[in-house]
Amino acid sequence: MNATFKILRYDPDIDTRPHFKEYVLEALDPTYRILDALLDIKGKLDGTLTFWRVCGHGVCGSDAMQINGMNRLACQVLLQHVDTEKPIIIEPLPYLPIIKDLVVDMSAFFEKYEMLKPYVITDEAPPALERLQSPCDAELIMESSKCILCGCCTASCPSLWSNENYLGPAAFVQAYRFVFDTRDVAPEVHLAAVDSAYGIWRCHTIFNCVECCPKDINVTWHISQLKKRLVTDTM
Numbered sequence: 749m750n751a752t753f754k755i756l757r758y759d760p761d762i763d764t765r766p767h768f769k770e771y772v773l774e775a776l777d778p779t780y781r782i783l784d785a786l787l788d789i790k791g792k793l794d795g796t797l798t799f800w801r802v803c804g805h806g807v808c809g810s811d812a813m814q815i816n817g818m819n820r821l822a823c824q825v826l827l828q829h830v831d832t833e834k835p836i837i838i839e840p841l842p843y844l845p846i847i848k849d850l851v852v853d854m855s856a857f858f859e860k861y862e863m864l865k866p867y868v869i870t871d872e873a874p875p876a877l878e879r880l881q882s883p884c885d886a887e888l889i890m891e892s893s894k895c896i897l898c899g900c901c902t903a904s905c906p907s908l909w910s911n912e913n914y915l916g917p918a919a920f921v922q923a924y925r926f927v928f929d930t931r932d933v934a935p936e937v938h939l940a941a942v943d944s945a946y947g948i949w950r951c952h953t954i955f956n957c958v959e960c961c962p963k964d965i966n967v968t969w970h971i972s973q974l975k976k977r978l979v980t981d982t983m
Contacts, residue, residue, distance in 0.1 A: 749776045749827060753785060754835040755797070758846050766846065769794075770835060778828035782838070783811055786822060786850075799850035806962060809898025813850050814839040819900035819960040841903040857899050860915045864923045864941045869934040885930040892925040892970055894963040901957035901967055913946040917957040917967045920948055924970040927977060936981070943978050 751773055758766040771789045783801055790797045802808040804823045811822040816830065816837055830836055844852035868879070895918065902908060902916035923942045927935040942948040948971060957967040 749778055749780075749832060750774045751776055751785065751827060751830075751832040752835040753789065754837045755789075755850070756839040757797070757849050759796070759848055768837075776827055778826070780827045781823055782815055782820075782825045782827070782830070782836070783822040785827065785836075786838075797850075798848045807896060809896035809900075809962075812841055812898040812900050812903075812962075814842060819904050821898060821900070821962045824962055841899055843903055843909050844899070852899075854899060856912070857902060857916070857918070858897075860919045861897065861922060863915070864919055864926070864938055866922050866926060868926065868929055868932045869937060870931060871933055879931045881930060888928045888930070889925050891965055892921050892928075894965055895921045895925070896963060897922075898962060900960045900962060904956040904960045906954055906956065907950045907952060911946065911950065914950055915942060915944075915947055917951070917971065920951070920971045920974060921965060921967055923948075924974055927974065935977075939974070939978055939981070942974060948974055948978070 753771045753773070754768050755771065756766050757763070757769045771793050773785055773788055776785065783804060786797070786799055799813070799822070800810040801823065802810045804811070806821055806824050809821065812819060813822055815822065815825055819841060838850065840846050840850045840852045844854065844857070847853050870879070897918060899918060902918045905914070905916055908914045908916050920942055923938050926932050926938045951971050953968055955968055961967055
């Protein structure tokens with residue numbers, strides 16, 4: 749399998765604006781991932797190509813980028829599932845400031861995450877081993893706990909594109925995870941963070957977040973449950 753990769757490049761030290769550059773790789777195995785191709789390009793064709801990757805197995809979320817117009821993890825996309833008859837277009841996650849090439853600045857993303865107080869709030873002393881839950885209680889937050897904070901969903905959200913202060917879907921999934929955690933004694937604290945001028949009510953249920961989530965989290969459903977909880981708690 750041969751493939752042409754059209755990659756958006758940007759080096760702030762030498763470029764005035766981002767531009768595309770093409771690379772051709774030959775005799776690739778169909779089970780090659782986009783990440784493998786990027787490593788080959790960097791190792792064999794152009795050592796200046798810059799991107800993030802850590803685990804390479806869909807756990808860390810560091811290699812999130814836009815592949816043929818959709819936010820994905822490069823380590824999860826196989827070449828055999830991509831149309832190689834035309835150039836494979838690879839760009840950094842949209843909207844987020846580009847640091848260099850496919851690396852974006854996630855500072856604002858994590859600042860919004862921290863606003864939620866993303867930890868279990870409790871008034872009990874730490875146990876010797878762990879805070880236990882029933883299987884049913886654990887199931888309530890199981891799907892939301894799969895979020896790896898890759899930023900794919902938030903970078904795909906039109907509400908963020910129109911307002912940089914919008915918290916974004918990843919923040920809401922994390923809020924759900926702690927609001928509905930039965931070990932947490934202060935769900936109102938997490939709820940208050942999303943019930944703001946730039947919070948959950950700016951979600952217009954467009955489903956971009958659901959479509960691109962690499963962990964198949966039904967982000968919109970989790971947002972709807974937070975909205976119901978907010979309405980119920982104020983009645």
